[in-house]
Amino acid sequence: MSDILQKFLAGDRLALSRLITLVENQSEKLPEIMSEIHKHLGKAYYIGITGPPGAGKSTLVNRLIAQGRALGKKVGVIAIDPSSPFSGGALLGDRIRMQDHASDEGVFIRSLGSRGAHGGVSRATRDVVRLMDAFGMDWVLIETVGVGQTELDIMEIAHTTVVVLTPESGDTIQTMKAGLLEVADVFVVNKADREGADKILHELKSMLEMSHPHGWEIPVLKTQAFQNVGIAELAQTLEAHRVYLSGSAKLQDKLLALRDTELEEALEETYRRHLKAWISQVPHAEKYREKVLSGEISAYEGASQIFPLLQGPKRPA
Numbered sequence: 622m623s624d625i626l627q628k629f630l631a632g633d634r635l636a637l638s639r640l641i642t643l644v645e646n647q648s649e650k651l652p653e654i655m656s657e658i659h660k661h662l663g664k665a666y667y668i669g670i671t672g673p674p675g676a677g678k679s680t681l682v683n684r685l686i687a688q689g690r691a692l693g694k695k696v697g698v699i700a701i702d703p704s705s706p707f708s709g710g711a712l713l714g715d716r717i718r719m720q721d722h723a724s725d726e727g728v729f730i731r732s733l734g735s736r737g738a739h740g741g742v743s744r745a746t747r748d749v750v751r752l753m754d755a756f757g758m759d760w761v762l763i764e765t766v767g768v769g770q771t772e773l774d775i776m777e778i779a780h781t782t783v784v785v786l787t788p789e790s791g792d793t794i795q796t797m798k799a800g801l802l803e804v805a806d807v808f809v810v811n812k813a814d815r816e817g818a819d820k821i822l823h824e825l826k827s828m829l830e831m832s833h834p835h836g837w838e839i840p841v842l843k844t845q846a847f848q849n850v851g852i853a854e855l856a857q858t859l860e861a862h863r864v865y866l867s868g869s870a871k872l873q874d875k876l877l878a879l880r881d882t883e884l885e886e887a888l889e890e891t892y893r894r895h896l897k898a899w900i901s902q903v904p905h906a907e908k909y910r911e912k913v914l915s916g917e918i919s920a921y922e923g924a925s926q927i928f929p930l931l932q933g934p935k936r937p938a
């Protein structure tokens with residue numbers, strides 16, 4: 622393990638790729654990996670890109686990669702949507718566009734399957750974001766389709782979250798869950814070449830006027846990702862938000878909440894890993910197990926009988 626970590630820290634892309642796979646597969650090496658890279662964290666800027674299917678998120682991400690590279694930034698990309706052009710099911714056109722960056726040493730793109738347990742996706746995403754951070758990326762872009770709680774959870778790690786809509790998103794706005802609104806630091810109306818872009822822009826702006834921003838007024842930008850229009854402005858806005866955050870208590874609050882969640886998850890995970898072994902050491906555990914199996918008592922009753930008998934666990938090796 623230390624070999625691969627050393628290579629990773631020396632900038633070996635294959636090592637990064639291997640570590641990401643270990644994260645994806647929830648390897649038992651995970652605690653070691655994340656602990657080892659911990660002191661190398663904190664340099665990258667995490668940008669979440671979310672919005673309805675087909676809004677142009679991947680196209681926008683492609684453009685942002687180019688923009689970041691022009692600014693001399695190293696860019697990591699995590700695409701969580703399984704139908705994303707970054708993954709196997711790519712549209713030909715998008716794949717060709719991605720190849721612009723495929724040979725660029727300053728770009729690392731990885732797609733993550735959204736299969737598996739709900740909490741699992743956001744945890745894996747956070748860990749991969751950190752791998753990219755520790756690897757030395759300046760920007761880490763996270764693309765995910767904004768449709769549910771999972772996606773909102775994923776965005777917890779982003780410093781800045783961009784919600785991408787289109788002129789066709791009128792209904793989305795009407796029914797937009799408070800959640801999607803709350804995660805947005807920046808709104809983008811993409812496909813502004815299409816009719817109705819200004820209408821939706823005004824709808825968004827008047828909706829935002831009714832909310833009460835604290836310090837940061839959520840900008841609403843127009844882009845034409847496909848035609849590469851409005852991307853520099855978006856990059857400037859992202860930079861403005863990064864600067865705003867760095868001086869605000871909001872970032873600190875965000876970090877504290879995230880670390881708290883992560884500690885709880887890591888504890889749960891650690892317990893789960895060792896639980897079977899601990900239970901096997903409880904003298905009467907089998908007795909209660911049989912009672913549950915025979916239907917004599919409920920599973921909850923069984924658990925509440927066994928729980929107090931668990932010995933204080935030793936620190937896992």
Ligand SMILES: Nc1nc2c(ncn2[C@@H]2O[C@H](COP(=O)(O)OP(=O)(O)OP(=O)(O)O)[C@@H](O)[C@H]2O)c(=O)[nH]1
Nearest residue numbers: 673674675676677678679680702705812845846847
């Ligand atoms: N007219 C127009 N089409 C665009 C624009 N940006 C992207 N598209 C097209 O919209 C389609 C969807 O773009 P994607 O970038 O794949 O959208 P996405 O949001 O990543 O899609 P999913 O990941 O599947 O949710 C593609 O055919 C793009 O070429 C734009 O500014 N104007």
Ligand SMILES: [Mg+2]
Nearest residue numbers: 678679705706
């Ligand atoms: Mg996409």
